[in-house]
Amino acid sequence: MISWWKHMALWKKIFIGLCLGLIVGLLFKDVALMLKPLGTLFINLIKMLIVPLIFATLVTGITSMEDLSKMRRIGLKTFSIYLVTTAIAVAIGLAFGIFFEPGAGVALNNTAAVVAKKAPPLIDTLLALITTNPVESLAKGDILQIIFFAIFLGISISLAGEKGKPVAAFFDSFSEVMFKMTEIVISFAPIGVFGLMAWVSASYGIDVLISLAKVIACVYIASIIHMALTMGGGIALLARLNPITFFKGVASAQTVAFTTTSSSGTLPITTSNAIHNLGVSKPIASFVLPLTGCDHQYGWNRDLPRYLCDVRGASLWR
Known part of the structure; x- marks a missing residue:
């Protein structure tokens, strides 16, 4: 049994953890509610990797x-x-919203507290890219500022020529260490996903899902269409890669993205899948994925279709 589990593909382990978590949450609510720390621990481990992984891999990629x-x-x-x-x-998304009106008839609580968030002016967004204190940005996890500083640093290292090579070698070694740390954390994904799904299903129950059935159905059908046509079509036509091979290669990252609802939290697994499963070179994956795969204060990339686009964007440069 242990040998069978050990040799099973990671995405299958994660999927089993997801299904078991859903079942346990629905059947054993009290027990499932106590499993939340397992999911929280896994998410914290993933978040721990984000800043150093983005910084090191982006500099190395450049x-x-x-x-x-x-x-x-x-x-x-x-x-x-x-x-x-x-x-x-x-x-x-707009087409599904206009034709099916999935939110019609769904009552929302505390609607008075919902305030539309106005997008900041473009000039403010551009100015915010430049940090006045890189160390502070790294500590706070300001992804946009970290990316800008990493790109600037990587370019400067390249322009420094021979004298910049020791610094480049350091970041290369550092990124390898981060990849190894990522592998260790990913190995706990089935347990983390199990804890997350058990707590979610126990907390919200089947009644909430039924009341939102139309909304959920529209979201998933639209996502599947986007994945199959946009992503699958782009993979086949531009990257000359079998879409089935692609989706199998990112299955574990898809599952983690689904359970954590975070593309930035999935970045370590995304990067690992792109390199090891899809054959994307480390420099390309290290450069492309941090640029397009991160949640940040302006709200980009917060759904599964966008995550898939991130991996496809890297796979085009194999």
Whole structure:
């Protein structure tokens, strides 16, 4: 039994943990509510990796390219893919909202407390990219500022030539250590997912799911359409990769993204899947994924379709 579990694919283990958590939460509510610490511990471990992993891998990705013109080309391609797939995702979401009106008749509590959040002016967003204290930004986890500083540092290391190579070597070793740490944390994913799903299903129950059945159905159907057509089609036409191979390669990260509802929290697993399962080179994965796969204060990338776009954006540069 232990040998069978040990040799099972990670995504299968995570899926089993998800299903068992759902069942335990529905059948044994009191016990399931006590399992929340398992999920919290796993999420905290994942979050612990985010800042150092983004910083180290992004610097390494830039210094590994050597040719800065290549970085510019990849950056433009990544940004273009990001915009196109985002536009398609928005169009699909609007279409489902207009035709099916999934929220009609659903009563929301405390609606008076809901306040629309106004997007900050573009100039403020651009100015906020530049940190006045990189150490403080790293401590606070300000992802946009960390990314900007990491890119700036990586470019400066490359321009420094021979004298910058010891620094590049340090970050290369540091990123390898972070990847190894990521592997260790990922190995606990089935337990963490089990705890999360058990607590969620016990806390909300089947009645809440039934009352929101139309909303949930629209979200999942729209997501499946986006994954199958936008992501699968892009993978087949642009990356020349079998979509089935792609989705199998990111299955474990998909499952973790589904249970944690966070693309930034899934970044370590996303990066590992892109490199080890899809054959994306470390420099490309290290450069592309941190740029497009992080939640931050402006609310980008907060759903599963966007996460899939992140991995596809990296796989195009294999």
